[in-house]
Every structure is written in C-alpha cells, then in structure tokens.
Amino acid sequence: MKLENFVVIVAITGIVVLFWLSSTLEPRLLPISNITIKMLESPVRVQGKITEIKEYNENILLTINDSSDSIDVYVYKKIKLEKLELAINSSIEVSGKVSEYHGKLEIVAEKIKLL
C-alpha cells in the first residue's frame, strides 16, 4: 500500500474513533473538595444539589453542594438547557473544565444532566 493511501486511511479512522470516544467517554467523577488550583483547565465531573441560581443575560451561575464542599458552576446558555428544569435542591451531574474567576475556583459546564 502506498504511504499516501495509508496516511489518509489512518487520518479518517482516527477522526471516526475520536468522535466515538468523545460521545462515550466522561471525565472522572470527583468529590467537590478534591478540586484544587492544580486542576485548572482539567476536565472533571461532579454531582451535587443546587443551592443557588443566578441568571444573567447570556449565562447562568449555579452553586452546587455535595457532602464534601460547594462550588460555582458557570453555564453558558448555549448549552442545551431547555429540557432541564433546574431548581433549588435539584440533584445534577456537571461535566466541564476547572476554571477560576475573581480568585475563586469554578467549573465551566460542558454538559449538565438531572439525576
């Protein structure tokens, strides 16, 4: 097989496999207290109860609490939330990346689901 053909096959196979993995793999589930500054930009998944909801023009800021600690979750409204009824005391699972705002750690949500 010519190198060019081999390279094209590997590229296309790689993309298909990565797409499949991106829809099936999830970040590891952590207690909120385990999230530290060393995990900045790292993908994480946490579960907890909503204790506060603040709505802004383009974003929502949730505060969630598990038995270990609480953390703010920054949600862009672009994330499909219409089928989710987020309310105080709802239990949710958040996947996203650890970020920081005004000296406080938060999670920028990529996926949210009700538990």
Place this chain on the structure above:
Amino acid sequence: MLTLILGIFAGTITGLMPGLHINLVALLLFSASGFLLDFTSASVLVCFIVAMTITHTFLDFIPSIFLAAPSSETALSVMPGHELLLQGEGYGACRLAVIGCFLGLIILLVSAPFLIAFLSHIYPWLHRYMAAILVTASLFLILCDKNKFMAAFLFLISGILGVATLSLPLKQPLFPLLTGLFGTSMLFTSIKQKTILPKQNISRVRISKKEICKIIPASFVSSSLCSFLPGLGAAQAAVIGSDISGKISRRGFLVLLGAISTLVAGMNFVAIYAISKPRSGVAVIAEKLLESLTLQQLWLFLVVALVAGSVAFFLSLFFARIFALKISSISYSKISTIILGLLVILCIIFSGWLGLLVLITATTIGIIAIESGTRKMHLMGSIMLPVILWFLPF
C-alpha cells in the same frame, strides 16, 4: 531585580525545552506561594511570572524553527522557519521572529493606555460579531489559495479533528493536536526524506519597511481580538493576523508571528485589569496571587515585560547562534528521531493514551498537507472551526 533575573532564567528554560510550559512553572510557584509570601509580596511573584512569560515567547521560536518542535503559540512558524533552515537561514528565521517579539512588546506598551480606556466598551461588540469575523477570515484564507479544493478539505478535516479533540475529557488537548499537525508531521517527513541541513549562515535577514507597516496593524488587531475573548489565543491570532496583513513574505510572516506571540502574552495581563478576566493559565495564577490588580501594578508589570523582553532579545540571538552553528554538524535525521520520540513521550505524560491517538491522527493530516503541497496554515481549521461553532448564536 533578583525576581526579574530568575523569571528570565525560567522563561529561557521553558522556551528552549520543547513541551515544557510556563503554566507548569507558574503552578509550582503558586503551590509554594504560601511559603514565599512570608518573605516577599504578591507583586514580586507576579513580576517573576511576567518576566518568565515574556522571555518564553522570545525563546520559544528556537526549538520551533530548528527542531520543528512547536508550542501552540509558535506552531505556524514551523513551516516558514523550516524552509529557511533548509536554505541555511535558520539563524535569520529566528532573528526575524525575535525582532517580531520585540516589535510586539513596543506595540503592547504604546497600545496599553488605549486598551485600558476602551476595552470594556469594545468587548461586548467583539463577542457579538466574532463568528462573522472568523467565518470571513477563514473563507478569505481558503479562497486565496491556489488549490482551493485541497485548502477547503484540509481546513474541514482538521476542523473536524479539532471539534472531536476538544470534546474529549483530555488535559491540554491543544498539545497533541497542534504538535501532530505542525511538528511531528514535519519531523516524520524529514526522517523519511533523510533531510540533510546545509551549513547555517549567521547573517542578518532583511525585511522591507512596507511589510513592517502591514505587520504592525495586523498583529495589533488580531492579538486584541484573541487576547480578550474566551477560547482564543496566539494560535488563532496568527491565523487572523495573516489574513488581515494580506500577502506577506515568509520572512514577514515570521515577524508577524513573533509580534503576535508577545502581544497576546502581554495583553492577557492587561485583560485582568481592563475586563477582570484572565485569559491564560499564567494570568489566572497572577490574578489569584494578587486578588485585585491596580493600575500602578499593571504599569509595573508592563515595564518588567519591557526589561525582560530586552534581555530575552539578546539571549534568543545568542542561543539561535549556538543552534545554527551546531545543528549542521549533527545528523538532522537523528535529531528529528530523538525529538519525535520526546514529543510522543511528552504527549503521553500531558494528555495520556487518548492524547497519543490525537497525536497520530493529527500527524497523518499534517503529512497529507505536506505531501499535497498545500499551505499548512489551513490546518488551523482545527482551532478555527470549534471556535466558530462556539460563537455561532444558535
């Protein structure tokens, strides 16, 4: 003074070592800050971070040009840098990038008062029209290519790879993505073709004033766009900057990349003050250390950046000279094989086995671009497409 020297030293090490990122050093500093703050102030620690960051942007071009081992900020310099290296002008290529870095520093200092005064007003407007700006820039880039079909194909296939990679639970996803597209693909081709480097000239490479006049506004506009918006950085600024500047030579392109690299690094600190939003890993650490940034502190950091940049300018030329003198006496295939192995190991350390899969796929797409003779800039679709999708209003 000691902080400045230590920052320059740290930036030199991180710049010369492929894969070693300033975020790592900043994080180590933050971890030790509880102890360090008993002896010094937070401003002094941030001076270290600023000196390291700016020095890094200068030195970072040396492994990118001589070893084809880029960081995300210098990925686009691999191709023009490598072409000049094959003509014996590796030192000249580094010199141009370093001149660009210094030019960027001057633009940063001149534009800082304007950015501080107007940024908070311009920021919402930029955010609203970003998708339109990026789509126009990408279409312009593809339509200007001789082989429009291949350019569009490479933009789309690398864009799809970028979307998939950025959706994975991966730490530092850009490292395997951009290293594969721009670095390892080039190294693989060099090994396959048994590239022999000619003796390198230690001479000045000239660039016209007309090109400098195109580079200054292009680097300022693209860096401003990408320093203050989420998800964008030096890599995206380089693509947009090359669109804005119009047709420029390979040499001019290296100056442009240098200017953008330093401008984006510096503007990240301005963003903390102007819009209270840190846009890079080191800026986040700086904000955490300071808690609030005053205007006086910002100007102190900009002056530190100027001093560190001036020292880094001469340090970069010194190391580029050493690389240029030594590199032709060593087998380039052997160096390429060692660097290739090192990048694979770093990829596994930073991003795990999933990162290795991204690296392999990205390398094959990079090889397709090299074999087809299409400009590798279209591979920046890997970053542009995910960002466009993010900024679309639906």
